[in-house]
Amino acid sequence: MTLDPKTDLTLTRTINAPRALLWECWTTPEHIKNFFVPRPHVIEACEIDLRVGGKFNTTMNVDGHRMENVGVFLDVVDGERLVFTDTYSEGWKPAPDPFMTAIVEFADDGKGGTTYTATARHRSSEARQSHEDMGFYEGWGTVATQLEAYAQSLK
Template sequence: MTDTSRDLVLERVLDAPRANVWRCWTEPELMKDWFCPKPWRVTEARLDLRPGGECFNIMEGPEGERVENPGVFLAVEPGERLVFTDAFLPGWRPTGEPFMVGEIRLADADGGRTRYHARAMHWSEETRARHEAMGFHEGWGIAADQLEALARTL
């Protein structure tokens, strides 16, 4: 039996085609437009879409805050699933302080929409609680709204 007690999950149906949602997750220039809640912004994004490939972005806040998010992809199933983690850097170098494994699953929904499932799997109850306190539900929800709005325009 799978223990999901350290997971945080966001599920929605997005009013945009799955191919467009996939593009928003896999094209760095598009990712910059939606990935973090405004007024925060992504100023740099690098994506090497293969297991072990780099998954990196820099988020900057309105008061000069800067958060670098290095990691790698663990699985890439085009159009359907991305799994990434901050536990490793490219070349499978351990980062020393892993926070989570992220999984994005996409599926077709009625009317040309997309069933969107985002899951953050944490190494411990403490990191799950910390992520939740940081505003996981609100922040990932706002980002999903921004993702949907951008994907509708493509």
């Protein structure tokens, strides 16, 4: 995948947990609730239909405000890659104001851990900049740290 610095943001980390466990965390609603948003924010609900065209819906509580995010999976490569977007909801219904497409990739690091890459692709440079200004690197970095701690608690 060729990244476009005008519209894409990406974060890569080595996470000290096996790839299969991180995949399980990312594809199971009960696990998503434990790492998907930076604390003290929480995921109140999560629905996953893990297939291309299947739903990926979350309800976040951010400082007492409920935020519903609906989306679909565009690509699912078992144990390796998830691609999801809020451009569509289930049934390929277009969203009135989409924000991004996310690509989450998992690769063995050769030492028992996982190279974890999260990429956010945006429809414009302005949307990309807005996401960076909102704290993409800090927020997605915190999520990666929370994912690692949560996955290690499951070992």
